[in-house]
Amino acid sequence: xxxxxxxxxxxxxxxxxxxxxxxxxxxxxxxxxxxxxxxxxxxxxxxxxxxxxxxxxxxxxxxxxxxxxxxxxxxxxxxxxxxxxxxxxxxxxxxxxxxxxxxxxxxxxxxxxxxxxxxxxxxxxxxxxxxxxxxxxxxxxxxxxxxxxxxxxxxxxxxxxxxxxxxxxxxxxxxxxxxxxxxxxxxxxxxxxxxxxxxxxxxxxxxxxxxxxxxxxxxxxxxxxxxxxxxxxxxxxxxxxxxxxxxxxxxxxxxxxxxxxxxxxxxxxxxxxxxxxxxxxxxxxxxxxxxxxxxxxxxxxxxxxxxxxxxxxxxxxxxxxxxxxxxxxxxxxxxxxxxxxxxxxxxxxxxxxxxxxxxxxxxxxxxxxxxxxxxxxxxxxxxxxxxxxxxxxxxxxxxxxxxxxxxxxxxxx
Numbered sequence: 241x242x243x244x245x246x247x248x249x250x251x252x253x254x255x256x257x258x259x260x261x262x263x264x265x266x267x268x269x270x271x272x273x274x275x276x277x278x279x280x281x282x283x284x285x286x287x288x289x290x291x292x293x294x295x296x297x298x299x300x301x302x303x304x305x306x307x308x309x310x311x312x313x314x315x316x317x318x319x320x321x322x323x324x325x326x327x328x329x330x331x332x333x334x335x336x337x338x339x340x341x342x343x344x345x346x347x348x349x350x351x352x353x354x355x356x357x358x359x360x361x362x363x364x365x366x367x368x369x370x371x372x373x374x375x376x377x378x379x380x381x382x383x384x385x386x387x388x389x390x391x392x393x394x395x396x397x398x399x400x401x402x403x404x405x406x407x408x409x410x411x412x413x414x415x416x417x418x419x420x421x422x423x424x425x426x427x428x429x430x431x432x433x434x435x436x437x438x439x440x441x442x443x444x445x446x447x448x449x450x451x452x453x454x455x456x457x458x459x460x461x462x463x464x465x466x467x468x469x470x471x472x473x474x475x476x477x478x479x480x481x482x483x484x485x486x487x488x489x490x491x492x493x494x495x496x497x498x499x500x501x502x503x504x505x506x507x508x509x510x511x512x513x514x515x516x517x518x519x520x521x522x523x524x525x526x527x528x529x530x531x532x533x534x535x536x537x538x539x540x541x542x543x544x545x546x547x548x549x550x551x552x553x554x555x556x557x558x559x560x561x562x563x564x565x566x567x568x569x570x571x572x573x574x575x576x577x578x579x580x581x582x583x584x585x586x587x588x589x590x591x592x593x594x595x596x597x598x599x600x601x602x603x604x605x606x607x608x609x610x611x612x613x614x615x616x617x618x619x620x621x622x623x624x625x626x627x628x629x630x631x632x633x634x635x636x637x638x639x640x641x642x643x644x645x646x647x648x649x650x651x652x653x
Contacts, residue, residue, distance in 0.1 A: 249281045256285055260429060263290040263331050268311075270295065270302040276309040283310030286425045287352070287439040292331060355381055355397070355436040357428060362435060371440055372420070373413035381438070384411045396424040397436045407443045419443040419619070508620060511544040516578050519547055520571050523554035528569070529562040535570045540578035545621045553617040554580070556610040557637055566634060577623055577640035583632035592627045 246252045264282050268275035282291050293311035303314045351371035354363040359381045368375060374384040382390050389408035396406050409417040421443040427433040474480040517539040524534045557580045561569045566584035587595055596615040601608035618625040623639040630636040
């Protein structure tokens, strides 16, 4: 057994990048947090690599803490009479397991696949069998990945992109499509594994993904700093308290948008028959501008959905139109869905692919979440959103059902 010592997170990461590593043993102090950053760094880089946490603590809370940080197993020094021998035994047990990824992965609640170099499924754990039952061993993983997402999976695999994840559509056992966040680790250099390790999570039911959290931290930091600055000034100039109030208003708007974004894309638990035109008229009452006209040209067909979320979709579209100089906003039926268009400033063609991205805005006081929320809500309803130029030179948002994605029959609720 060869041991390579490392005394920092960077040292561990460098060792993982430089050569094959079968197991990481990390001394951890849950009370102070020492060592937890190493566990997280290893787990972020490789979801399947065995990680053994060694600590003096011996209680359920300590065990839970190191497990949450990414440890495969937890060994307490207080329970060992021969610590060196016990550690050697546990390392051998973890690295010489019968399954390619070890017994811990087999019993893990995280859906995990092992793919061969040609993307054939070599192994799946019990959680993966429940999460994506169509992923049969011996078949290509692309048999269950939507054609439009195949290149994203290949790119993540070929670049060893274990530091990030891609959201793809997977076919379930009923032939329907579900959104999944997929993380790929390239373990082809590991002779024992010799393949790609894929971990999955439900992208529809995730509370808040890492990207939303990162964007939230970034966006909330600026108005917080602004409010603090204005407060310092207001101590000498009370007239500047209005500026503090405005900064807090922006914070409230950001928090509201983030809360909505966190749930907008979740799967519909109990969809009901809804009339898009009726919901749009209700939304206009609270989000339309007094000097802007709303017109329903043709009533879209009913669909199965969540009326509250669809109302938020229309509210965000209407506010976007009013904020960009529209004098008239129209709703119309289109083949397979509906469209909302206006005669405002329009969206340059170069920006149309970016308008649904979180944080994208062209206004100084915009949060950049309004249209991202719109796309998440549309996706939860099996609708594909796209933006075009309207007949009057404004923006036209089109929502249509892709019969190859989502698979929901609108005749059923």
